[in-house]
Amino acid sequence: MSDPTVTVLMAVYNGEKHIRPTIDSIILCQTFKEFEFIIVNDASTDATVDLIKSYKESRIILHHNKKNIGQTKSLNIGLNFAKGKYIARIDSGDVSLPMRLRKQVSFMENHPEITILGTSAFRYYDNGRLLNVVHMPDSQAHILQRIFYASPVVHISAMMKRDAVLHFGGYDEEFDVLADYQLWSRLLQDNHRIYNLGEILVGYLVSPKSFGSVNRTDKSVIEASRIIRSNIEKIAKLSISDNEATNIYKMLTFDMKGLSFDEVLNSEKNIITVFKKLGISSKDIQYVLMLTYLKYLKNCLTKSDNRLIFQHAFRRVLSKNILSLPIKRIYKEIVSRFFQSLFWRFKRIPIPL
Numbered sequence: 001m002s003d004p005t006v007t008v009l010m011a012v013y014n015g016e017k018h019i020r021p022t023i024d025s026i027i028l029c030q031t032f033k034e035f036e037f038i039i040v041n042d043a044s045t046d047a048t049v050d051l052i053k054s055y056k057e058s059r060i061i062l063h064h065n066k067k068n069i070g071q072t073k074s075l076n077i078g079l080n081f082a083k084g085k086y087i088a089r090i091d092s093g094d095v096s097l098p099m100r101l102r103k104q105v106s107f108m109e110n111h112p113e114i115t116i117l118g119t120s121a122f123r124y125y126d127n128g129r130l131l132n133v134v135h136m137p138d139s140q141a142h143i144l145q146r147i148f149y150a151s152p153v154v155h156i157s158a159m160m161k162r163d164a165v166l167h168f169g170g171y172d173e174e175f176d177v178l179a180d181y182q183l184w185s186r187l188l189q190d191n192h193r194i195y196n197l198g199e200i201l202v203g204y205l206v207s208p209k210s211f212g213s214v215n216r217t218d219k220s221v222i223e224a225s226r227i228i229r230s231n232i233e234k235i236a237k238l239s240i241s242d243n244e245a246t247n248i249y250k251m252l253t254f255d256m257k258g259l260s261f262d263e264v265l266n267s268e269k270n271i272i273t274v275f276k277k278l279g280i281s282s283k284d285i286q287y288v289l290m291l292t293y294l295k296y297l298k299n300c301l302t303k304s305d306n307r308l309i310f311q312h313a314f315r316r317v318l319s320k321n322i323l324s325l326p327i328k329r330i331y332k333e334i335v336s337r338f339f340q341s342l343f344w345r346f347k348r349i350p351i352p353l
Contacts, residue, residue: 003083003084003085004034004035004036004059004083004084005032005034005035005084005085005086005105006032006034006035006036006084006085006086006087006088006101006105006159007035007036007037007038007078007082007083007084007086007087007088007162008026008035008036008037008038008088008089008090008101009038009040009075009078009079009082009087009088009089009090010022010037010038010039010040010078010089010090010091010092011039011040011042011071011074011075011078011091012039012040012041012042012044012048012091012092013041013042013043013044013048013068013071014044014045014046014048015044015046015048015092015093016044016046016047016048016051017093018092018093018205018207019048019051019052019092019093020051021093021095022090022091022092022093022094022095023037023051023052023055023060025090025095025096025097025098026090026096027055027057027059027060029096029097029098030096030098030100030101030102031098031099031101031102032101032102032105035059035084035088035101036059036061036082036083036084037057037059037060037061038061038063038078038081038082039052039060039061039062039063039078040063040065040074040075040077040078041062041063041064041065042065042068042069042070042071042074043064043065043066043067043068043069048092049062049064061081063077063078063081065077070176071176071179072171072172072173072175072176072179073173075170075171075179076170076171076173079162079165079166079170079171080166080170082162084162085161085162086104086105086108086159086160086161086162087158087159087160087161087162087165088100088101088104088158088159089155089156089157089158089159089160089180090156090202091155091156091204093204093205093207094156094202094203094204094205095202095203095204096201096202097200097201097202097203099201100119100157100201100202101159103197103199103201104117104119104159104197104201105159107195107197108159108161111195113193114193114194114195115160115161115164115187115192115193115194116153116158116159116160116161116184116187116192116193116194116195117158117159117160117194117195117196117197118136118152118153118154118157118158118159118194118195118196118197119154119157119196119197119198119199119200119201119202120133120134120135120136120154120157120196120197120198120199120200120201121133121134121154121156121157121200121201121202121203121204122134122200122202122203122204123203123204123205123206124203124204124205124206125205125206125207126205126207131206133200134154135196135198136152136153136154136196137152137196138195138196138197138198140193140194140195141280141284142284143188143194143195143196144188144235144278145275145278145280145284145288147184147185147188147231147235148228148231148232148235148236148248148271148274148275149228149248149249149252149253149271150181150224150252150253151178151180151181151184152184152194152196153180153184153194153196154202154204155180156202156204157196157201157202158180164187164192165183168183168186168187168190170183171183172186175223176219176223177219177220177223178220178223178224178227181223181224181227182223182226182227185227185230185231188231188235189230189231189234189235221246221249221250221254222246224246224249224253225242225245225246225249226242226245228245228248228249229241229242229245232245232274235278236274236277236278237277238273238274238277240270244266244267244270247259247263247264247266247267248267248270248271250267251263251264251267251268251271251292252271252288252292255295255296255299256292256296256306256309259306259309260306261306261308261309261312264309264312265312268289271285271288271289272285275288289316290316290317293313293314293316293317294317296309296310296313297310297313297314297317
């Protein structure tokens with residue numbers, strides 16, 4: 001029997017509540033059938049294993065960890081057993097739309113220069129209510145831009161070349177939370193290509209008990225800072241301190257929480273320096289900063305913990321023609337309405353400009 005084209009890979013720990021829709025979306029719904037489904041059970045103590053075994057499906061290959069070792073190490077165990085030319089990621093609670101594997105395989109076969117292929121995704125709550133849609137960048141320039149502050153790929157949408165990932169030793173087991181972001185970074189540092197399909201082909205669960213929510217703590221900040229510093233030093237060929245890398249992450253990802261006014265100014269300066277070194281256009285630089293400050297102002301509501309940062313953000317928003325920035329047309333009306341609402345929300349607050 002020939003090897004499957006795709007290995008769908010999942011690591012799970014106590015996933016009985018959400019795993020059935022995930023398995024159904026792969027085993028029952030995919031229009032592409034040439035796959036194996038490797039599930040690494042990370043020493044679950046609930047009914048996860050019984051639910052998996054109830055499928056009586058030969059394409060499901062179940063591996064058991066003797067003790068709980070975490071997601072990153074479990075995924076590497078699965079990678080070492082994988083036989084597929086491509087690895088497609090999924091997690092318990094997340095779903096793949098029926099055409100996901102077929103469309104990703106077709107694209108990868110027609111674009112052999114691509115090592116990692118992601119897609120757009122929808123996010124939803126436990127009760128099934130839609131939260132929002134996530135679109136990742138679809139050009140090499142914008143993917144390279146995003147790698148300096150966040151992952152450019154939705155992890156559970158990723159399809160990757162097995163041999164390329166194994167060449168790098170799989171996921172770095174020093175990273176418990178952001179191992180995917182670290183892997184994409186290593187690949188880009190080695191001049192591999194990443195691409196994202198604009199089509200929504202996966203959905204992922206947003207739950208207080210999900211892996212991402214549980215680990216969105218100081219650990220993610222520490223890991224992200226290491227990744228950002230490595231990217232700046234190896235891709236942009238610039239030196240930066242651990243603290244400066246941490247501040248860039250906090251500014252662009254955590255709404256500047258815990259940053260002083262001077263740290264915000266220095267982070268903005270570092271971001272502009274890095275992006276200019278890579279030849280990123282001024283409009284794209286201003287776009288990233290504009291979205292950062294708009295998000296900050298939105299979350300401030302009617303007051304800010306740091307008035308100097310608030311004033312700086314407001315001044316930055318007012319100083320640019322927001323509609324001239326490279327924002328897709330579908331978002332322009334939304335951004336414009338939000339921009340106007342700022343004046344109503346803050347009209348009674350004296351803003352020295």
